Amino acid sequence: MRARVIVSLKRTVLDPQGKAIHHAIASLGFKTVVGVRQDKVFEIDLNGVQDAGAARSEIERIAREVLTNPVIEEFSFEILE
Amino acid sequence: MKFGVVVFPGSNCDHDAFYVIDRVMRQPVEWVWHETDQLKGFDAIILPGGFSYGDYLRTGAIARFSPVMKAVRAFAEGGGLVLGICNGFQILCESGLLPGALMRNRGLKFVCRHVYLRTENNALPFTQRLSAGQVLKIPIAHMEGNYYASADTLDELESQGRVVFRYSTPEGAIDEAANPNGAARNIAGICNRAGNVMGMMPHPERASESLLGSADGRGIFESMVKALVSAPSSRLAETVHD
Numbered sequence: 622m623r624a625r626v627i628v629s630l631k632r633t634v635l636d637p638q639g640k641a642i643h644h645a646i647a648s649l650g651f652k653t654v655v656g657v658r659q660d661k662v663f664e665i666d667l668n669g670v671q672d673a674g675a676a677r678s679e680i681e682r683i684a685r686e687v688l689t690n691p692v693i694e695e696f697s698f699e700i701l702e
Numbered sequence: 703m704k705f706g707v708v709v710f711p712g713s714n715c716d717h718d719a720f721y722v723i724d725r726v727m728r729q730p731v732e733w734v735w736h737e738t739d740q741l742k743g744f745d746a747i748i749l750p751g752g753f754s755y756g757d758y759l760r761t762g763a764i765a766r767f768s769p770v771m772k773a774v775r776a777f778a779e780g781g782g783l784v785l786g787i788c789n790g791f792q793i794l795c796e797s798g799l800l801p802g803a804l805m806r807n808r809g810l811k812f813v814c815r816h817v818y819l820r821t822e823n824n825a826l827p828f829t830q831r832l833s834a835g836q837v838l839k840i841p842i843a844h845m846e847g848n849y850y851a852s853a854d855t856l857d858e859l860e861s862q863g864r865v866v867f868r869y870s871t872p873e874g875a876i877d878e879a880a881n882p883n884g885a886a887r888n889i890a891g892i893c894n895r896a897g898n899v900m901g902m903m904p905h906p907e908r909a910s911e912s913l914l915g916s917a918d919g920r921g922i923f924e925s926m927v928k929a930l931v932s933a934p935s936s937r938l939a940e941t942v943h944d
Binding site: 688 | 759763767795796801802803806807808809810848850851852884
């Protein structure tokens with residue numbers, strides 16, 4: 622089984638990297654872009670998990686306890702296959 | 703009295719910290735390997751700067767799960783002095799021993815230069831040899847030193863006197879121009895509620911001899927030595943266990 626976890630800075634936290642990327646995009650003349658946020662994506666392979674429910678609870682714990690710093694970040698995830 | 707300097711894979715200010723305790727303070731000091739799971743006999747632990755575990759995932763995030771950090775948590779709960787410098791500060795925040803987080807610098811660049819710090823609390827084991835409001839010239843060298851915490855947490859830190867150092871002008875004024883990394887309210891160092899765990903982004907171990915351009919950091923180590931002379935924390939910890 623494979624899961625994808627996306628970790629993002631909370632909306633209330635300034636993302637200086639996203640801002641710099643936005644500036645670069647704007648300097649190329651893409652005038653429609655009004656904001657950029659940079660996230661992190663983790664693809665996690667699981668083996669021996671009984672069902673999608675068990676996978677979900679395992680991935681949720683991993684995301685909460687390891688992949689995310691709850692002070693500044695939040696996460697979402699999906700089970701891919 | 704015995705100091706310990708923790709060595710993580712990727713620590714690179716560990717030798718500077720060890721040198722200052724050994725040769726400048728002339729106090730007993732030992733290396734503490736990151737796989738160690740107990741800290742018996744130590745009175746103060748320094749988490750040095752560097753790039754523990756390559757700063758993978760987030761700065762300090764992997765170090766938080768190392769065996770030594772479980773021991774550091776127990777050591778801190780027993781009253782032992784813990785000083786986290788730069789990456790050590792980041793590790794203390796990731797571990798939850800200090801509140802908040804260190805984010806990417808506002809200017810997105812690694813900043814390596816001397817800055818000025820105003821002493822906001824000189825009643826701690828780490829600062830008792832400094833005077834109130836004393837301005838220290840100490841270098842920073844980091845990419846993630848932009849201190850962030852919720853407004854409530856920042857208010858709590860301020861009202862409890864737990865903001866220990868702020869980035870300032872040489873005259874001690876706190877303004878945006880003196881803030882090298884975008885840190886909330888110019889915060890450069892904080893402590894826990896009990897006052898025995900302190901984290902700071904600037905490097906006092908790189909400013910403890912005038913030959914290095916400033917000896918202002920020395921007061922922090924002298925304060926720790928003074929605190930341990932009057933009450934060695936390993937004894938405090940033993941009392942707690944009894």
